[in-house]
Amino acid sequence: MxxxxxxxxxxxxxxxxxxxxxxxxxxxxxxxxxxxxxxxxxxxxxxxxxxxxxxxxxxHLLPGDPIRDRTLPPRERLLNCLRQVLAPLGTDQDARTAWGTIYRSFIEPEPTEPVRAAYLAHQREAERLVEHWLTVLAEEGALPPGDHTRNVRFLLTVLNGLSVERALPTGASVLIAETETLNAAVDHVLSAGPAPTAGPTRP
Structure with a gap:
């Protein structure tokens, strides 16, 4: 080694x-x-x-790169990427255990500088991953080129919400509702595109 x-x-x-x-x-x-x-x-x-x-x-957690699987249309590839992030959480007890660890690590303790730095490092890596997906789609023409920050934050917010939902004692089928939400999120991103770049202001 x-x-x-x-x-x-x-x-x-x-x-x-x-x-x-x-x-x-x-x-x-x-x-x-x-x-x-x-x-x-x-x-x-x-x-x-x-x-x-x-x-x-x-x-290690997310092997492979589904966004580059051109045997599938861009919409299905982005869906698969989102599903791949949620899959390691599992459901029910596994999801509760995962969120328990996150709570004890980042929410329960005082927001000291080491805690803040550790969380921001995880957040940067998550943002980098989603930015990579959207950049690949933009390079292929499935998304307009531009600043994807807004869509990155939107997709991460959706993933965070769905991961919490997996850990909650809901009555309906979590995975069915999750699939509907992921489809809606992908449709929104592919139709909205990146935020427009601000042009010069007129006097």
């Missing part, structure tokens, strides 16, 4: 034990059994390390 891989594995283990852990250079280097200089060589900043390890975790 090369040094970079050792560092990523050590950092991933630390995050698995505590989602709000501060991935300090000294702590991660000690866990990986490498020098701090070696760690800095591969990851010059703490944010570079944190973003890299979260990207690795997302790749």
């Amino acid at each position: 090369d040094t970079r891989e050792k560092i990523l594995q050590a950092a991933a283990q630390m995050l698995a034990e505590d989602m709000t852990v501060k991935l300090s250079v000294r702590a991660v280097a000690a866990r990986a059994g490498v020098s701090t200089g070696s760690l800095r060589f591969h990851f010059p900043t703490q944010r570079a390390l944190q973003d890299s390890v979260l990207a690795r975790i997302y790749e």
